[in-house]
Amino acid sequence: MERGVKKTSRAERKARRPHEILEAAFEEFAAKGYAATRVEDIATRLRITKGTVYLYFPTKDVLFQEMFRHAATSSADLSTAIGCLRGSCAERIRDLLLIAYENTANDRKTRELLRLSVAEGARLPEMVDCRHELFIAPTLAALTALVKEGVKSGELRQDTAADTPDVLASSIFQVAAWRLMSADREPIDGKALMESHIDLVMHGLVQPSGRMA
Amino acid sequence: MERGVKKTSRAERKARRPHEILEAAFEEFAAKGYAATRVEDIATRLRITKGTVYLYFPTKDVLFQEMFRHAATSSADLSTAIGCLRGSCAERIRDLLLIAYENTANDRKTRELLRLSVAEGARLPEMVDCRHELFIAPTLAALTALVKEGVKSGELRQDTAADTPDVLASSIFQVAAWRLMSADREPIDGKALMESHIDLVMHGLVQPSGRMA
Amino acid sequence: MERGVKKTSRAERKARRPHEILEAAFEEFAAKGYAATRVEDIATRLRITKGTVYLYFPTKDVLFQEMFRHAATSSADLSTAIGCLRGSCAERIRDLLLIAYENTANDRKTRELLRLSVAEGARLPEMVDCRHELFIAPTLAALTALVKEGVKSGELRQDTAADTPDVLASSIFQVAAWRLMSADREPIDGKALMESHIDLVMHGLVQPSGRMA
Amino acid sequence: MERGVKKTSRAERKARRPHEILEAAFEEFAAKGYAATRVEDIATRLRITKGTVYLYFPTKDVLFQEMFRHAATSSADLSTAIGCLRGSCAERIRDLLLIAYENTANDRKTRELLRLSVAEGARLPEMVDCRHELFIAPTLAALTALVKEGVKSGELRQDTAADTPDVLASSIFQVAAWRLMSADREPIDGKALMESHIDLVMHGLVQPSGRMA
DNA sequence: CATGAATGAGTTTTCATTCAT
DNA sequence: CATGAATGAAAACTCATTCAT
Known part of the structure; x- marks a missing residue:
């Protein structure tokens, strides 16, 4: 006592x-x-x-x-991580996507917030906005900046994709959605899928030789 | 009377x-x-x-x-559409993705089924399996077949992405998730985003010349 | 046709x-x-x-x-049976009780009417009165007449029991109650019990010699 | 306060x-x-x-x-009363029957439990068994023992009735049934009826002299 | 006559919320 | 502060009764 x-x-x-x-x-x-x-x-x-x-x-x-709000803010440490990126644009985009993946699709807490946003979203728009401000917006802003920089420096193609860089993050949603629905009954290797996706969007599926011709 | x-x-x-x-x-x-x-x-x-x-x-x-079950089966006419695809592998993949997009992310009914799968999925696994069988599985099967064919004929790159062709469909989930959460408060041009995504995964973001060196 | x-x-x-x-x-x-x-x-x-x-x-x-009312009237044919009794008073009482037993405790229909009378009796007094008029009253009247006759002729004892002859019928209720409650899970030999009861009330349990002394 | x-x-x-x-x-x-x-x-x-x-x-x-269960157990104090019986067999049987009468037919609570057993018995067999164990079984056991003792000592007749001593208790059911159905509209003097019944089963209705001849 | 779809009043059960201790 | 007994409003489900066909 x-x-x-x-x-x-x-x-x-x-x-x-x-x-x-x-x-x-x-x-x-x-x-x-x-x-x-x-x-x-x-x-x-x-x-x-x-x-x-x-x-x-x-x-x-x-x-x-x-x-x-509490759950959202407690797991939102993206911005600091974003500031630490180093390397070429492609490398930094890659790392950014992996970080976003870890924080959104691979983190149970954030993933469940996504579930709640989808499930109760119509009822509580502020929830969605909250999630957007804390997760989506910073990631997209960083992605946009990186693509812009890469295009300017000539490292990246100037293409339609450059205008909507958010498509780069699409597979994050795919993994998240899969995990939310399968409830761990059919686990997927999210990281491998992310790597595939990054490789794909970086280098394309079509044979480059075909483009050269 | x-x-x-x-x-x-x-x-x-x-x-x-x-x-x-x-x-x-x-x-x-x-x-x-x-x-x-x-x-x-x-x-x-x-x-x-x-x-x-x-x-x-x-x-x-x-x-x-x-x-x-009713809602799922009533909107599942993917397979017939898949059978009608024509053109090169890249073209057929493109068309297939657009069809899948129309049926999954752009169709309100299917989109809401996705919402229910996410929201109540833990409670009712059969629901998720039902959705998977009717929407996801056929699309993935078709995608896999197309990529395999393209790689064999030399039209497509033999790469990591070829092993997990489902990443090609990732932006469909992105659009769907976006629409489910924003509840049409911030509409996005799904088709444009899909086109961007397709263009991206087809030709890659990195300058091809860079890869040649 | x-x-x-x-x-x-x-x-x-x-x-x-x-x-x-x-x-x-x-x-x-x-x-x-x-x-x-x-x-x-x-x-x-x-x-x-x-x-x-x-x-x-x-x-x-x-x-x-x-x-x-229909069920009660359709199975009430006591009076005719009562009219056919023959033999000494004791014999006629015995036969009357056996008839009443057959009609009340041993007949499923009448027994179920008893159940309904007990179960819903508070709600519907007419029901009970109906049963009483059709089953109880005639039997009691006949019993009373028989006992009176027997006492007069000296065949039966002049005793307290002669004033409430309905106690002679008591085991009918016992068998009926048993059957209603056990729902045939533990069947009893109603006829044997009735015979025992009749024998008992006729000759008494106490040794007659004891009375003679 | x-x-x-x-x-x-x-x-x-x-x-x-x-x-x-x-x-x-x-x-x-x-x-x-x-x-x-x-x-x-x-x-x-x-x-x-x-x-x-x-x-x-x-x-x-x-x-x-x-x-x-609560109502049944709260009113089951038969066994103690049974233990206090004194006198000749006939006297003890008499007292036992009067006690059982007081507890079963004359006690409103126990009587209503009988009603419920009859009314809902088909639905809930455990109810009936519960009643049986608490009320019927102990009374019958005591009755059986008393009759056996009386027959052995020569106080009581060795007869068919000795084999099924439960008929001794039959009028209890009669009074109970009557009260349950008439709902106090036509009250009967249960005790008097019980006394009559006891007298009847003890000494019989038929003239003893008739039996001697 | 016969049907059975439709109704709506009622019944069991649940749960967010309150408040005396 | 913490409790948990009590409330009452609501929700799932039932069923006697009606009525258009």
Whole structure:
């Protein structure tokens, strides 16, 4: 009962509660969706009771929205990673796509946010916007900048694709969608698929000799 | 009682009911998800009462599953289209991708089935398998065959991408995901994006001269 | 299609309908009770539809009551049997009790009416009165007359029992109650029990020698 | 907030709730039968709401079964009474039958359990078995033992009735059945009828002198 | 007459939310 | 702070009854 014994004092516990609840809410909402999740399920996961959840969040709806925001911001460390890219444009694009892949399709948390965005998107547009601002927009901006730079320097082709560089990221969605639907029943090698995709968009499928002729 | 007045006789009405209900169920379930949709909403959409819905489907759950199967099969006419492809391998791949795009990302019905697969997929694996068999599998099979043929004839590069031809279809998912999330608030030109993607994967982003050196 | 071929003409069928429905209603109500029986169950038993039942009976409630009355009157042929009794008073009492047993505890129909009287009796007092008039009252009247006659002639003891001759019939209820509850899972030899009971009430359990002393 | 005002604290209330609900359920189910009783009726009787009932019992069906078990066990104090019998065999049999009468036919609770057993017996065989074990079996066992003892000591006749001593208890069922059906509209003097019955089975209806000849 | 599609009032059950302890 | 008993509004599902054919 001395102070040193309890690693988590009451005060600490209290301070952590909202965070814990948001984490538990994430798990439950992601697994069952908004409507099918009961506030009590979330509480039970933390071995507390419904009432306690309502001490920190006024309604289920607010809890859901804060959970989403919390989950989204807590895993959004793309920008720092983007700043560290080095090498040729092609190399940096490649690395950027791999980073985006790791953060979007390969990270369970971000992937489940995508699921929620798709499932409840019509109900809560802010959710989608939130995801967009934090994940999509920075990645696209970086991609656009990189392609532009590469075209300017002559490293990359000046082509229709240069205008919509987001297509470069398409396979990320493919892997994410696959994982969300198959629920790990048929796992795919996402990284290998990403590498294939990058190789493909970099060098094309058609024989270059054909183009030379 | 004159002939012209009542176009729909009792028998006709009855014959159409299951179909009507499945259509209405599709709209409601797609818009709000399984749990948040009330059977009464589906009924009201048809100006009938809950009871009538239960005359044709024993439970909400069965209604959902039959709705999914119905919606999936009613829009699956890919295989016939696939059989009509003509031209070089590259051309046929291009056309195939555009067809798949039209059927998956651009068709509201199929797109909403994707949403349901993502949203309720964990709950109902058969749904996902159903979608896979009807949409994904045939497309991938056709793509694989085309790439193999192209590589053999020398038209296409023998490369890593040839082993996982499904990456060719990745942008379809991207467009679909985008549309599902933005709910038409920020429409994108899917066809243009598809064209860009096809152009990209066909000819590559990197300057061919660079590869020659 | 000739007249002779159809054994049951349409008219005959029609005339029999109410009777058939009442019989079917008896089976269903007896098996499940009033509230748990659906009008459709009754119709299905006759391979007709609900609507047809309502053609003959305005409500479920009326159907129930008429079913009860019909079932009760159709099996009430006690009085004729009572008139045929012959022999000494003791013999006639014995035979009367055996007849009453056959008609009340051993006859499925009458037994089920007892079940309904007990189950729904509070709801429908007329039912009970109906049963009483048709079964109980005549039997008791006959019993009373027989006991009175026997006492007068000196064949039977003048005792308290002579005042409430209905106790003579008590084991009928016992067998009936047993059968209603055990639902044939533990059949009992009702006739043997009745014989025992009759023997008992006739000659007593206590050693007569004890009384002589 | 003074002590005297709130006799029932929250904890007390909660501890009593299951018991209260079972009692209320007994009243409602006994009065209207399983199917015709609404969970809300049970709640209203306690001035609480449906929801509260479901806090303690998961379904109406479970509530019914637990109610039955509760009511059956709460009124089963036969065995102690049976142990206190004194006097000659005939006296003890007499007293035993009167006790059984008090507990079965004359006790409203037990009588209503008989009604439920008859009414819903086909649906729930365990109910009947439960009643049998708690009421019928011990009484019959005691009766059998007493008759056997009496026959051995010569106090009682060795006769057919000695083999099926349950007929001794038959009038209990008669009184119970009568009360269940007449619903107190035509009250009978159960005790007098029991006394008559006991007298009858003890000494017989037929003149003993007749037997001596 | 007979049908069975349709209705709508009712019943069981669930769950977000409140609040006394 | 935390609890969990209680509520009440809602949702799934049922069924007696009606009525157009």
